[in-house]
Amino acid sequence: MSFHIVKRDNCPLWKKCALYVGAVVIALLLGSLLLLALGVNPVVYYSRMFTMGTVGNKIAYKVWINYLKSFVPLALTSVALSLAFKMRFWNIGGEGQFILGAIASAFVAFTVGPFLPEPLTLIVMCLAAMAVAGLYGLFVAALKVKFGTNETLMTLMLNYVALYVLIFLAEAKADWNFFLDPGSLRPVFASFADIVSFPSIPLGGQFSLNLCVIFTFLIGALVYVYLKYTKHGYEIAVVGDSAGTARYAGMKVNKIVLRTVFLSAALIGLAAAFKVGTAGILSTSITDDVGWTGIIVAWLSQLNTGVIFVVSALITMLHYGSTVAAATFSQVDSSFANMLQGVILFLVLAADFYTRFRVVIVKKGDK
């Protein structure tokens, strides 16, 4: 007996959904085996994880506020990455672009923040972050179109350059370094929350909705329209399918690559401005790994803008929920969330395989 792998022509939507949901369920079952080995009841753990501890919580509104704080940078970064990925430009530099965007917006907050009206400062912060992050991406794109360098390696390694610039700022105690708190003997980042921060709209009770959340959904809708209904979007799709075809059709491929990568990196910078403008302070872990997690989200969503928002919401829930669930079980640490996320990714990618291929068992004698 042997088996053949046969291409599936059209996998119906319900079958796709069933495969993906099945993958997640299997991942959760694998996770529950580990939880059982640790002596933890998986049902209790997962129910706390999915409700993120909001049940019976006096300050449940805080959970939602914190949840959205993690959701916004992840969703926006994933959308931004999908732009470049659509063109088969492997932007692995989300972390670095995010960090430079964060530094740029903090720079603006500290330098011109005290003199400008708050809304204007916020706009300048966003623009500065977009420009700096965008140029960081554009630099790699320019090298690629000019010299044919490998963008995966370039963006990856530039992440560390950006990270060490940030760490340098975090540790260099000097008069010129206004990023640090002058009142502390040890180097600690200074807060600019008193100078400028994104406003929130009170929505009844103690919950208030940060303006960045609305902007993020708006940008998501714009990117969807951009990719689906504009000439630029069409060009990105064609370049992604085949650069040769695009060239033959008279498209200026280099220009398209440069433009799109700049836009992708600039949106990541904007995500950083949202994060820093809400937190009011820098930190060496300011990215919260969105540059990496965003790759996973974009991939799991198959670069579909709408799906990216759903997957971002779920991954954030997984992360935030795991922390809350782990809080009350002394045996389970926060690493469990990362592991579960890895298992889910593997299984969903495997399920993805089955949406496009099927396995046919061939009996002896058959052809």
Added chain:
Amino acid sequence: MKKILALLLAVVLVMGLTACGTEPDTDEFIVGAIYINSRNDTAGYTFAHHNGITKAMEELGLDVNTQLVIVDEVPEDKEQVLAAVDTLVGEGADIIFGISFGYIDAMEEAAKTYPDVIFSHATGYKSNTTNFNNYFGRAYQARYLAGIAAGLKSLEIGNNNVGYVAAYGTEYAETASGINGFAMGVLAVNPNATIYVKNLGAWADEVNEAAFANELIDSYNCGVISQHCDSAQPQIAAQNKGVFGCGYNSDMTPDAPKAHLTAAIWNWNVYYRTAMEAAMNCGEASKFVETMGSGAYYGGLKEGFVDVSPLSENCAPKTAEIIAAVKAMMVNGEWDVFSGVKLQISPDGTITKVDAALVDNNGNEIVPAGGASVEDSVITGTMNYFVAGVKEG
């Protein structure tokens, strides 16, 4: 019927009330903790604190499985620390311990946001008068005792070079005070000794911890190796080269039985127990700092917060006797390390007090002869010098 029901209800209510009244608050007391690394660590800083918290809870009859809530792997990021605080408060925490220095501003802000919850921050220097304090220990006292053991050993083997593998040097008062305390212990016994310090530039770096220890032994001809770093690598290196050493944080005799003398250790449970008792007894969170007596807890040998691990057989004769005598002087408060009074200790066990200025290794006078101890410079962060006798390698 109604009357009976009413009566029953009344009885139940009264019973309920008495049950509440007689019930000790310990059953409902929730301890929260924010860790920099994983709670499942088996060595290192987070491990030492987690051990201290669970031990203190067991001593007080608190259930670690139901009354301890933890958020771990929290980086020194204000937003993430505040989110961790929200999670712990949401789980009903009455007191929240944050163990890493960089949590300082978040802890201060959280204490304002949640006045009904107690916040307690390790290694920091901020506090308020109600529900926020900081805690640290006089590790330099234990270092001094370990220095005595090292000094006696250096005399016995006839080698005046002593090595010290340090996470950081004068950048942090924590490391500088450890190096200074140890050096002064060595010099009290062996005034001709030199303490060579190698700076790792990282709190934990196992590869360089071993490499630097080997360099101190090979290039600086050191006969005793002390350390301020996470692993036992310097002690293992000392054993491999046939020299001796003093560990840190935990008893490292099992790691290097032929080399290790004694280690300066922390008993974090001593503070955690004190803090939890104060939190349970103070009635409301705003009385916590008042109950503790001060916004900064700074325990030492006297409280048993720091100590030296049991002396190994490698120690020179009379070490135990001398250490016990010097420890007693610090416990009863008659003398302290960073003062203008020095101890001169001879190997036969006689201890003499001499007025002598505390001088840094650039010749600047820190404390005049006979002056008071500058022990507070350890927690205020102003001890940013090495004492005379210390050389940077």
